[in-house]
Amino acid sequence: xxxxxxxxxxxxxxxxxxxxxxxxxxxxxAKHRFxxxxxxxxxxxxxxxxxxxxxxxxxxxxxxxxxxxxxxIYLERAADKGDSKAAYQMGxxxxxxxxxxxxxxxxxxxxYRQSAESGHILALRRMVDICSKGELEQEKSAVDAAYWLxxxxxxxx
Numbered sequence: 001x002x003x004x005x006x007x008x009x010x011x012x013x014x015x016x017x018x019x020x021x022x023x024x025x026x027x028x029x030a031k032h033r034f035x036x037x038x039x040x041x042x043x044x045x046x047x048x049x050x051x052x053x054x055x056x057x058x059x060x061x062x063x064x065x066x067x068x069x070x071x072x073i074y075l076e077r078a079a080d081k082g083d084s085k086a087a088y089q090m091g092x093x094x095x096x097x098x099x100x101x102x103x104x105x106x107x108x109x110x111x112y113r114q115s116a117e118s119g120h121i122l123a124l125r126r127m128v129d130i131c132s133k134g135e136l137e138q139e140k141s142a143v144d145a146a147y148w149l150x151x152x153x154x155x156x157x
Contacts, residue, residue, distance in 0.1 A: 002045075006046050008045075009042045009047040012041055013038070013043070016039045019031065036054070039057070043055075046081075048081045048083050051078035052074075052086045055076075056071065056075065058070050058071030059071025059072055069099055072098065072100075072101060076090055079111055084120040085115075087112075087114040087120070091123065094107040095108040095112075109138060112127055121152065124155065125152060127144075128148045128152060131145035131147075131148060
């Protein structure tokens with residue numbers, strides 16, 4: 001049964017994403033609850049996109065500290081599974097620190113690098129700054145800064 005649920009999780013995440021962006025019943029509380037349940041279900045069964053979207057919704061739009069922290073748990077899981085947006089957000093979280101997530105420059109750079117390697121523009125910009133200015137306990141490196149800057153410029157072409 002778990003295998004079946006794992007297989008349909010991406011489909012449920014896709015359905016939730018489409019319903020979330022559907023203008024029909026935009027202000028409906030029932031629609032919102034249903035969509036959030038779909039996202040949670042898909043995320044709990046391994047859909048990376050659902051992990052990322054649900055984590056973002058909980059952390060940035062959730063009510064109360066528990067929802068925000070739960071959102072970070074989902075975002076971290078999505079980042080660890082390769083989602084570049086979630087990795088960028090986790091980089092920011094570990095750079096600044098947040099509740100149960102104390103500032104950790106090593107983890108921040110790890111997540112920024114992961115996101116930048118996937119082509120995330122903001123992460124690429126952050127990696128240029130980190131390398132050129134020697135931030136987050138990293139040594140200044142013109143070579144590394146040039147590498148990230150080249151990737152950034154290649155992404156804009």
